[in-house]
Amino acid sequence: MDLQIKASDLEQAHERIKSHIHRTQVMTSRSINEFAGCSIYFKCENFQKIGAFKARGGLNAVLSLPKEERKRGVxxxxxxxxAQAVSLAAQMCGIPAxxxxxxxxxxxxxKAVKGYGAEITLCKPTIQARKENAxxxxxxxxxxxxxxxxxxNVIAGQGTAGIEFLEDTDGLDALITPVGGGGLLAGTALAAHYYSPTTKVFAxxxxxxxxTYLSMKAGKxxxxxxxxxxxxGLLASMGDKNFAIIKELVEDVFLVNDEEIVAAMRLIWExxxxxxxxxxxxxxAALLKNKEKFAGQKVGIIxxxxxxDLGKLPF
Amino acid sequence: MDLQIKASDLEQAHERIKSHIHRTQVMTSRSINEFAGCSIYFKCENFQKIGAFKARGGLNAVLSLPKEERKRGVxxxxxxxxAQAVSLAAQMCGIPAxxxxxxxxxxxxxKAVKGYGAEITLCKPTIQARKENAxxxxxxxxxxxxxxxxxxNVIAGQGTAGIEFLEDTDGLDALITPVGGGGLLAGTALAAHYYSPTTKVFAxxxxxxxxTYLSMKAGKxxxxxxxxxxxxGLLASMGDKNFAIIKELVEDVFLVNDEEIVAAMRLIWExxxxxxxxxxxxxxAALLKNKEKFAGQKVGIIxxxxxxDLGKLPF
Structure with a gap:
C-alpha cells in the first residue's frame, strides 16, 4: 500500500494549524449510549472555527504555500x-482571497465570507460556471x-481532527465520519492507520x-x-486522491436515507x-441503522x- | 443583613450533589464578545442532567431529607x-416520586418524567388544581x-452552579441569571456574596x-x-424566601421583551x-440591551x- 500522505505530513499539518484552530471537545451522552447500545464519543467540530472541520484543511492548504506564492492570494x-475556511485562512495570512x-x-x-474580507464573484449555480470563473x-x-x-494538504489538514480525537480517547473500536468529497474520511482513516491501527474506520x-458506496463496491x-x-454538505463527488486512501483504509460505507438523517439530527439536538x-x-444515523455491528463497542463519531439555516429546519 | 442560607449550606449542598450532577463547562465565543463589547463566560447548565440547572436544587432538596422521612417519597x-429534577432525584434514592x-x-x-419512574397525576391547568392535588x-x-x-434547600442547590462558575473563572465583574421563581438568582447571589463579593449580580x-422588577422597585x-x-420557564412568581435574598444581594433587574429574547436565543444558537x-x-438579551453598562467587563452568564420543543421554534 503506497500512501501519498505520511504520518509526518499529518503531524506537520497539526503543528502548522493548531494555534489557529480550537482543540474541540469530546462529548458523551448517557441517554444516547443507552439508545444506541454502545459507548459513543463525539468530537465536536461543530464548535470549530467557522462552525465546521473544514477550517483545518483550508488553513493547512493556505499555510503550506510558500510565502512568495501565497502573496498573490488564493x-x-x-x-x-x-469558502469560509479559505477566507479565514487568507485573512490570517494577510493575503487576498x-x-x-x-x-x-x-x-x-x-455575509460570513465577506466578513473575513474575501472578494466574492457570483456565478450561475452550475459546477461548470464555478470552475470557469475560478x-x-x-x-x-x-x-x-x-x-x-x-x-x-487539505486531506492532511482534515486528518488533524483524527489525531486529536485518538489522543483524547482511549481504545476506540471504530471511528465513523460522513463522506462527501472524502477529505474528512480520508484524513481520519490516515490518522487511525498511523496512530491506532486497531480502530476500524467507517463512513x-x-x-x-x-x-463512495458505489465506488467501494466497484473498486473504481x-x-x-x-x-x-x-x-x-455531502453532495460533492469524491476526489481521486481521496479515493486512493479510502479504498485502502476504510472498512465499510453505510447508506442512510434523509428520514434517518433527520431523526439522528433531532436525537442529537434533543x-x-x-x-x-x-x-x-x-x-x-449509520450507527443506529447498524446497531448490532457496534453493540458494546467504543465508537468515535466526528x-x-x-x-x-435556522429558518429552514426539517422539524 | 441576616441571610438564612450560609456559606456552609452552599458547600454542603455541593458536597451532597456533586457526584450526581455534571460539572458543566464554561464556554466563550469570540464573535459574541465582539458583538457585545465585553468578555462573556457562559456556564452551560443546558448540558446539565435533565437539560437544566434545576437538577441541582431538586437533588439537594431530596438528598437533604432524613432517610426515614425520605422513604415515603416526594x-x-x-x-x-x-418535575424532572425531583423525579431524577427520587430515582437515584430509590424512593417514590x-x-x-x-x-x-x-x-x-x-414521557421524560415517566422515564424516571415517577407517578404522574394529571390535573386541570390551574395553579389551584395543581396545589390541591399535590x-x-x-x-x-x-x-x-x-x-x-x-x-x-432548593435555593442552596441552585447556588452550587455559582460556586463552580466562580471557581472556573477569574475576576468576573458581573454575573447575570434569568429570574422566574428566583431560585437560581438567589442561589447565584449567595455564591457571589460569599466567594466573590466584588462580583455584582444582575437578573x-x-x-x-x-x-421581580416591580418588587425590587417597590421594596416589597x-x-x-x-x-x-x-x-x-419564567412565568412563576417569586417566592418570599427568594425575595429576602434577592432584595439584599442583587444589583439590578433588567427587563427584555419577547422579540429581544428570541434574537438573543438565535444569536447563541447560530x-x-x-x-x-x-x-x-x-x-x-438583557446584556445586549444594556451594552454600555458592561462595556469591557468580564461578565458571567448562567x-x-x-x-x-423543536416542533415549535420561534424562528
Missing amino acids: VTHSSGNH YIVMPETAPEVKK NRIQQETGAFLISPYNDN GEPEGAQD MVTVDRPDTIAD RMKIIIEPSCAVPM LSGGNV | VTHSSGNH YIVMPETAPEVKK NRIQQETGAFLISPYNDN GEPEGAQD MVTVDRPDTIAD RMKIIIEPSCAVPM LSGGNV
Whole structure:
C-alpha cells in the first residue's frame, strides 16, 4: 500500500494549524449510549472555527504555500464551509482571497465570507460556471487554486481532527465520519492507520449521493448523476486522491436515507443540546441503522459541522 | 443583613450533589464578545442532567431529607424542569416520586418524567388544581412536598452552579441569571456574596412577567396577574424566601421583551451551536440591551437550560 500522505505530513499539518484552530471537545451522552447500545464519543467540530472541520484543511492548504506564492492570494469555488475556511485562512495570512459562489448561495454564507474580507464573484449555480470563473480569476490574479477536498494538504489538514480525537480517547473500536468529497474520511482513516491501527474506520453516506458506496463496491470511482439529499454538505463527488486512501483504509460505507438523517439530527439536538447540520448527523444515523455491528463497542463519531439555516429546519 | 442560607449550606449542598450532577463547562465565543463589547463566560447548565440547572436544587432538596422521612417519597407540582429534577432525584434514592402535572403539559415532558419512574397525576391547568392535588397526595401518602423554588434547600442547590462558575473563572465583574421563581438568582447571589463579593449580580426578566422588577422597585413583593412571555420557564412568581435574598444581594433587574429574547436565543444558537431555551436567553438579551453598562467587563452568564420543543421554534 503506497500512501501519498505520511504520518509526518499529518503531524506537520497539526503543528502548522493548531494555534489557529480550537482543540474541540469530546462529548458523551448517557441517554444516547443507552439508545444506541454502545459507548459513543463525539468530537465536536461543530464548535470549530467557522462552525465546521473544514477550517483545518483550508488553513493547512493556505499555510503550506510558500510565502512568495501565497502573496498573490488564493482562489476557490464553494457555496459553503470551504469558502469560509479559505477566507479565514487568507485573512490570517494577510493575503487576498477570491471566492466564486453560486448566485443561489444563502445570504448568510455570503455575509460570513465577506466578513473575513474575501472578494466574492457570483456565478450561475452550475459546477461548470464555478470552475470557469475560478480558473479565470486564477489566470488574472496569479492566485493559487485550493480544491475543497481533492488536495493532499487539505486531506492532511482534515486528518488533524483524527489525531486529536485518538489522543483524547482511549481504545476506540471504530471511528465513523460522513463522506462527501472524502477529505474528512480520508484524513481520519490516515490518522487511525498511523496512530491506532486497531480502530476500524467507517463512513456514513446519504442514499441520494452514494458515489463512495458505489465506488467501494466497484473498486473504481463511480459518479452519481444529480445527487440529492438533505445533507447538503455531502453532495460533492469524491476526489481521486481521496479515493486512493479510502479504498485502502476504510472498512465499510453505510447508506442512510434523509428520514434517518433527520431523526439522528433531532436525537442529537434533543439529548445533547448541541446544533449539528444534517450532513453531520449521517454517521449517527449509520450507527443506529447498524446497531448490532457496534453493540458494546467504543465508537468515535466526528460531528463535522453546525452550520444550519435556522429558518429552514426539517422539524 | 441576616441571610438564612450560609456559606456552609452552599458547600454542603455541593458536597451532597456533586457526584450526581455534571460539572458543566464554561464556554466563550469570540464573535459574541465582539458583538457585545465585553468578555462573556457562559456556564452551560443546558448540558446539565435533565437539560437544566434545576437538577441541582431538586437533588439537594431530596438528598437533604432524613432517610426515614425520605422513604415515603416526594411530591411536587410542575409542568417542566422541576418535575424532572425531583423525579431524577427520587430515582437515584430509590424512593417514590408523585408528580402533579397539568393535562396540557407537552407529551415529551410527561414521557421524560415517566422515564424516571415517577407517578404522574394529571390535573386541570390551574395553579389551584395543581396545589390541591399535590396536597391531597401528600396527605394520602405521607410524601414530602418539594417546592420548585421557595425552599432553602432548593435555593442552596441552585447556588452550587455559582460556586463552580466562580471557581472556573477569574475576576468576573458581573454575573447575570434569568429570574422566574428566583431560585437560581438567589442561589447565584449567595455564591457571589460569599466567594466573590466584588462580583455584582444582575437578573434578566421578561417584560410580560416582571414581578421581580416591580418588587425590587417597590421594596416589597408584588405579583403580576396573568404573566405572559415566550420564556415559559419564567412565568412563576417569586417566592418570599427568594425575595429576602434577592432584595439584599442583587444589583439590578433588567427587563427584555419577547422579540429581544428570541434574537438573543438565535444569536447563541447560530454563533455557539448550542441549544438553549427561551428563558435561558433572557440574560443575554438583557446584556445586549444594556451594552454600555458592561462595556469591557468580564461578565458571567448562567445558561439555565436547553429544553425546547423543536416542533415549535420561534424562528
